[in-house]
Amino acid sequence: xxxxxxxxxxxxxxxxxxxxxxxxxxxxxxxxxxxxxxxxxxxxxxxxxxxxxxxxxxxxxxxxxxxxxxxxxxxxxxxxxxxxxxxxxxxxxxxxxxxxxxxxxxxxxxxxxxxxxxxxxxxxxxxxxxxxxxxxxxxxxxxxxxxxxxxxxxxxxxxxxxxxxxxxxxxxxxxxxxxxxxxxxxxxxxxxxxxxxxxxxxxxxxxxxxxxxxxxxxxxxxxxxxxxxxxxxxxxxxxxxxxxxxxxxxxxxxxxxxxxxxxxxxxxxxxxxxxxxxxxxxxxxxxxxxxxxxxxxxxxxxxxxxxxxxxxxxxxxxxxxxxxxxxxxxxxxxxxxxxxxxxxxxxxxxxxxxxxxxxxxxxxxxxxxxxxxxxxxxxxxxxxxxxxxxxxxxxxxxxxxxxxxxxxxxxxxxxxxxxxxxxxxxxxxxxxxxxxxxxxxxxxxxxxxxxxxxxxxxxxxxxxxxxxxxxxxxxxxxxxxxxxxxxxxxxxxxxxxxxxxxxxxxxxxxxxxxxxxxxxxxxxxxxxxxxxxxxxxxxxxxxxxxxxxxxxxxxxxxxxxxxxxxxxxxxxxxxxxxxxxxxxxxxxxxxxxxxxxxxxxxxxxxxxxxxxxxxxxxxxxxxxxxxxxxxxxxxxxxxxxxxxxxxxxxxxxxxxxxxxxxxxxxxxxxxxxxxxxxxxxxxxxxxxxxxxxxxxxxxxxxxxxxxxxxxxxxxxxxxxxxxxxxxxxxxxxxxxxxxxxxxxxxxxxxxxxxxxxxxxxxxxxxxxxxxxxxxxxxxxxxxxxxxxxxxxxxxxxxxxxxxxxxxxxxxxxxxxx
Numbered sequence: 134x135x136x137x138x139x140x141x142x143x144x145x146x147x148x149x150x151x152x153x154x155x156x157x158x159x160x161x162x163x164x165x166x167x168x169x170x171x172x173x174x175x176x177x178x179x180x181x182x183x184x185x186x187x188x189x190x191x192x193x194x195x196x197x198x199x200x201x202x203x204x205x206x207x208x209x210x211x212x213x214x215x216x217x218x219x220x221x222x223x224x225x226x227x228x229x230x231x232x233x234x235x236x237x238x239x240x241x242x243x244x245x246x247x248x249x250x251x252x253x254x255x256x257x258x259x260x261x262x263x264x265x266x267x268x269x270x271x272x273x274x275x276x277x278x279x280x281x282x283x284x285x286x287x288x289x290x291x292x293x294x295x296x297x298x299x300x301x302x303x304x305x306x307x308x309x310x311x312x313x314x315x316x317x318x319x320x321x322x323x324x325x326x327x328x329x330x331x332x333x334x335x336x337x338x339x340x341x342x343x344x345x346x347x348x349x350x351x352x353x354x355x356x357x358x359x360x361x362x363x364x365x366x367x368x369x370x371x372x373x374x375x376x377x378x379x380x381x382x383x384x385x386x387x388x389x390x391x392x393x394x395x396x397x398x399x400x401x402x403x404x405x406x407x408x409x410x411x412x413x414x415x416x417x418x419x420x421x422x423x424x425x426x427x428x429x430x431x432x433x434x435x436x437x438x439x440x441x442x443x444x445x446x447x448x449x450x451x452x453x454x455x456x457x458x459x460x461x462x463x464x465x466x467x468x469x470x471x472x473x474x475x476x477x478x479x480x481x482x483x484x485x486x487x488x489x490x491x492x493x494x495x496x497x498x499x500x501x502x503x504x505x506x507x508x509x510x511x512x513x514x515x516x517x518x519x520x521x522x523x524x525x526x527x528x529x530x531x532x533x534x535x536x537x538x539x540x541x542x543x544x545x546x547x548x549x550x551x552x553x554x555x556x557x558x559x560x561x562x563x564x565x566x567x568x569x570x571x572x573x574x575x576x577x578x579x580x581x582x583x584x585x586x587x588x589x590x591x592x593x594x595x596x597x598x599x600x601x602x603x604x605x606x607x608x609x610x611x612x613x614x615x616x617x618x619x620x621x622x623x624x625x626x627x628x629x630x631x632x633x634x635x636x637x638x639x640x641x642x643x644x645x646x647x648x649x650x651x652x653x654x655x656x657x658x659x660x661x662x663x664x665x666x667x668x669x670x671x672x673x674x675x676x677x678x679x680x681x682x683x684x685x686x687x688x689x690x691x692x693x694x695x696x697x698x699x700x701x702x703x704x705x706x707x708x709x710x711x712x713x714x715x716x717x718x719x720x721x722x723x724x725x726x727x728x729x730x731x732x733x734x735x736x737x738x739x740x741x742x743x744x745x746x747x748x749x750x751x752x753x754x755x756x757x758x759x760x761x762x763x764x765x766x767x768x769x770x771x772x773x774x775x776x777x778x779x780x781x782x783x784x785x786x787x788x789x790x791x792x793x794x795x796x797x798x799x800x801x802x803x804x805x806x807x808x809x810x811x812x813x814x815x816x817x818x819x820x821x822x823x824x825x826x827x828x829x830x831x832x833x834x835x836x837x838x839x840x841x842x843x844x845x846x847x848x849x850x851x852x853x854x855x856x857x858x859x860x861x862x863x864x865x866x867x868x869x870x871x872x873x874x875x876x877x878x879x880x881x882x883x884x885x886x887x888x889x890x891x892x893x894x895x896x897x898x899x900x901x902x903x904x905x906x907x908x909x910x911x912x913x914x915x916x917x918x919x920x921x922x923x924x925x926x927x928x929x930x931x932x933x934x935x936x937x938x939x940x941x942x943x944x945x946x947x948x949x950x
Contacts, residue, residue, distance in 0.1 A: 137878045137885060139852075141871035144862045146631035148593070148621040150614060167203040168595040169586030169636045177207045180578030181498070181552060187577050189520065189553040191503075193562045194582025197639030203582070204554055208455050208498045215453035218496020221445040222246065223486050223544055225438040227401045233483035235545045236394050236441075241448035246389065247441035250402075253381045254439045257406060260377040261413040270373050274366055281362035285355045296344055303348070371407045378406070402439060412436065437484055444468075444488035445495065453497035458490045461501050463511045466490050467519070468527040470542050486544050491525055494551050503557030503565075516553070520575050525549040585628040586636055588621075596621055596634065603642060609649040615662035616648065623669060626861040629829060644668045666864075676715035680834075683710075683719060688841055692779050694720045696839050696848060699805035702726065704890070706777070706792040707813040707835060707850070708784075709827035716827065718834020720811055722778040723789065725796040729923060730772030734759075734797070737776040738784045751787030755794050757818035758883070763914050766902070770921040773797055788825035791816040791853075794883055795890055802912035806890045809845065810878075811835040814853040820883040824855040829862055836866050836875055844869060849876030851886055884910075 167174060173194070180190040194200040220243025222236040238246060264270060289303075296303050382403050389395040406413075412435050447454070458466060468489035472479040491499060506512055511530045519525055526546040532539075555576065562579065565572040586592050597617055604611045612620065620641060627635030635641070645660070647668035652660045686692045694705060702725040710719050736752040738744030744752075752775065760769050775793050777784055791814040799806045813831050814822045832850045839848040852860075857879050869875040880886040884895035887909050896908025904911040 137880060137889060139857060139860070139870075139877040139879050141867055143857060144860050144867045144870055144877060145622070145864065146588075146625060146861065148618045150618055167199045167206070168599050168638070169592055169634065170199060170203060170582050173200070173580040173582045174203060174207070176578055176580035177203060180554075180580065181207055181211050183578075186523075187520075187575055189576045190555070190578045190580055191562055191565075191576045192554060192556045192580045192582065193559045195558065195584050195637065197637040198582040198584055199636065199638055200580070200582045201556055203580075204500060204556060205455075205457075208500065208554065212453040212455045212497055213451070215497070217447050217450050217452060218454065218550075220244070220443065220447055221488065221492060221495070221547060223442040223444060223483050224398050225402075225440075225483050227405045227438070230438070230482070231540070231542055233442075233486060233542060233544045234394065234398065235444075235547055236392070236398065237547070238389075238392060238395070240450060241446075242389070243441075243443045244446050244448055246385075246395065247443050249385055249388070250439060250441045253378070253385065254436055256381060257374075257378045258413055258436070261374045261410065264373045264377040265370065265410075265414065267373075270369070273369060277362055277365050277369070281358045285358050288351050288354055288358075291351075301340065301344055370410050374410050374413070375403075375407060378403075405438070437482060440484050442484050442486055444486065445492050454494050455498045455500070456490045456494035457500045459505070461490075461506045461512055462509050463515065463530050464489065466501075466512055467515060467525070468492060470527060470529065470544075481542060483542065483544070486527060486542065488527070491519065491549065491551065492547065495525070495547065496550055498552045498554060500554045500556065503555045503561045506555065507561070517571050517575055519549060520553060521571070523549045582636070584636055585630065585633040588625060588628075588630075588632050588634045592634055593621055596624065599638060599641075600645065603645065604649075607646070609646065610652050610657070610660050612645070612648075612660045612665075613662075616660045616665050619662045619665035620645070622861065623665070626829065629826070629859050629861065631858050631861060644672070647671065673715065676712065677717060679710070679712055680715075680717040680719075684838060684841065687720065687838055693722055694838065695722075695808035696842055697845065698808045700808060701803055701805045702796055702800035703808070704792055704796040704799070704806050705808065705811035705835065706789045707811050707831035708786075708789065709830050716830055718827065718831035720835050720838055721780060721789075723792055723796055724776060724778055725793070725800040726774045727800045728772045728774075729920065731770055731924060732772035733769070735772070735774045737774055738780070743780070743783050745783055745785030747786050748784050748789075751790030751815060752793065754787070754790055754816065754818055755797060758794060758816065758820055759797075759917075761818055762820070762910065763917050767918060767921050769917065770924050771801070771917060773800065786825075787815040788813055788827075790814075791822050791883060791886060795887055798883075798887055798909060798913055799891070801916045802891075802909045803916070804891045804893055804909060804912065807892075809839075809848045810851055810890060811849075812851045812886065812890070814851070814856075814880070814886075816883060822853045822855075822880050822882060822886060824853050824859070828852055828856045828859050832860075832877060833863055833866055836869065839875065840865075840869070844874040846874050847876075848874075849878060851878045851880055851889055854879040854881045 173192070177190065177192070180188055190204075192200045192204050217240040220238045220240055222238065222243045223233045224236055226232050226234050236243070236246070293303055382399055385399055386396055389399070466489045468491075469487050470481055471485040471487060472481045473485070474480075506516070524546040525548075527544045529541065532541070553576075559581075565576075600612055600617055600620060621634070623644060624634040624641060625631055627637055627640060644665065645668075648660045648664040651664045651667050655664075657664070683692070687694045695703070696705075704723050706721045706723040708719050708721055709716050734752060734756050736744055736749060739749050739752070756769070759771075763769065775797065777789075792812040794816055795806060795812060798804075811831075813825055813828065815825055816822055832852065835848075835850050839845075860877070862877075866875065870877060878889055880889065887893075888895050891909060894905070894908045896904040896910035898904055898910070904914055
């Protein structure tokens with residue numbers, strides 16, 4: 134047993150740094166880098182630098198591994214040296230207001246254009262009315278009116294003269310012009326006309342018809358004159374208004390001459406102003422006051438079409454934009470079209486178009502968490518569509534799905550150039566990769582963040598640098614030499630490996646914060662090792678209520694666990710229970726019962742549907758081991774039942790398969806097992822004991838129970854030898870082992886383990902094919918052989934009984950015949 138005992142110094146790899154560590158030890162390595170993530174950082178560097186289509190990034194890792202910090206640091210570094218992208222504006226489409234145009238301008242020119250256009254419109258609203266009220270304009274307008282009025286008057290004078298000569302007078306009425314016959318200067322009434330002869334009446338009607346045709350022609354000519362007069366006045370209005378604002382447009386055309394879209398917009402805007410000069414007349418306010426109720430928005434809304442809606446303003450940005458969307462709803466990412474109520478209805482225009490975070494990130498980097506992204510409807514499919522098309526369009530989600538037919542705006546799409554970085558867990562990566570065929574084409578770079586790194590001097594140096602920079606950043610007390618060493622050991626405990634360190638720095642940071650709290654409470658100048666220990670123990674204490682309840686149940690014999698004595702077919706197994714952020718080891722009694730039969734090994738957990746698939750596999754491996762060891766010359770004949778006693782939840786995993794095998798061998802050999810030992814480890818068909826997980830929790834779980842009942846000096850745990858490097862036990866366990874009060878044994882084979890548990894040699898197969906006598910294997914083989922003979926004899930007797938019964942039946946049939 135001595136050679137199987139793990140020395141106390143191997144139960145926990147204590148870190149003993151030099152007496153003094155420089156204050157800047159490791160600082161340079163970690164101020165701008167993430168510790169222990171070379172693979173992920175290289176992937177990030179590549180993914181952020183490559184410009185090819187589809188090389189977006191999925192940063193995969195467990196919480197606390199620094200993936201968000203790494204993404205932030207790398208993106209900020211690259212973005213600082215990248216060119217600043219353009220501004221984005223939406224302006225009115227004067228030809229089709231339902232399809233606003235976008236303007237892409239150099240950074241800062243978007244807001245400048247908006248200010249210039251506002252200044253132009255304000256100036257036009259002042260200058261155009263003043264120009265249209267000038268004496269020169271009024272005189273010119275009156276002169277035109279006078280000329281055309283004189284021409285119209287001349288036309289009507291000529292017509293009146295001709296009508297008078299023909300005996301008619303032209304009268305103007307609300308319904309038009311009337312020709313009234315006259316005689317001797319007096320209008321003829323109906324009775325006067327009736328008194329005339331037929332020939333006279335006929336002549337009058339003929340003249341009237343001729344005059345009516347001439348009257349119509351004259352009216353048409355007068356209307357044409359009015360039209361021409363209006364056109365000339367309108368042309369004068371255009372010239373006057375254009376003269377008032379043309380220099381303003383020329384200045385903007387010169388300023389934005391490098392943008393063809395801005396030039397076209399300014400020309401269209403100028404043309405629209407000239408066609409809507411009436412909007413600028415000062416009587417607009419008087420018209421508004423004439424309305425039955427006030428509408429303060431009405432006048433301003435007439436000029437909204439001349440505004441510039443700045444969607445993205447990069448005037449204050451240096452480098453490329455980095456947008457981290459914390460609430461990735463559809464509208465927040467892709468933008469929206471707002472609406473306002475007027476007269477009980479919803480109205481909108483291009484000034485109510487709002488950009489999303491992708492608009493802000495255009496030309497830069499867009500970062501989002503996959504969990505939040507997938508929670509929101511429409512966002513994932515829309516994001517993929519945008520990445521594939523490189524076109525960003527603002528539209529209603531319902532319209533995208535075909536649920537809405539309401540006429541609304543369709544802003545012109547924007548060309549998209551953005552690097553998308555999704556942050557999430559490995560689970561979501563594998564789900565998306567396997568279930569979404571487009572994911573692998575759009576996110577070709579995986580930055581995989583590990584949870585552990587090698588415990589080398591270089592990485593320990595990085596640990597020190599992280600702790601130093603973290604304390605400075607958090608403005609908390611610094612750690613002394615002993616405290617830092619404790620953190621290194623805690624990192625190995627989190628990694629469950631003496632040769633590794635954990636990269637879950639969020640958990641380490643929490644311990645440092647709590648330790649700092651205790652140091653401040655004790656008015657210490659710095660954090661010492663006892664503060665780190667107190668922080669770790671306090672964290673455990675806050676979470677181990679269930680563990681204490683279970684241990685109390687065992688101590689009070691509600692749950693049966695023996696820690697002394699020997700019993701056949703009974704052993705102490707070890708399992709790990711996970712309770713959120715805390716896991717602990719739980720001793721469990723495993724028993725085996727035997728009977729005569731050929732049922733094989735029956736797993737009661739499986740029969741009760743409480744056994745998982747891995748546990749079922751482990752039990753089946755036992756059958757393979759027995760067959761390989763003992764059934765080379767005879768069939769394996771046994772009926773055994775294995776069960777986890779007082780287990781009321783699902784049993785999963787194969788880490789107890791060696792434990793189950795030991796209790797099975799104990800029953801077959803009828804040799805008792807020591808109850809002062811607990812066992813963990815899986816086994817293969819060759820009898821090799823294999824590594825398992827949670828070895829520290831399992832050892833500590835049995836130790837706590839033994840300590841509560843009183844350490845006797847012969848208690849301990851048997852673990853797989855391949856798990857020795859995973860031991861980072863608590864200091865009280867190590868101390869007990871050093872004092873000989875508790876022991877940790879490691880075994881490589883089932884034979885070693887059964888010898889520890891029984892004190893009897895396992896026994897090797899001799900040249901004649903038999904096992905050594907007075908050994909475990911010899912007794913097991915003898916039991917199986919005897920069992921086989923018994924079953925064979927029972928089978929022979931059953932066959933004889935059946936033959937006798939058949940002969941009797943045959944005689945009965947003959948007698949009946």
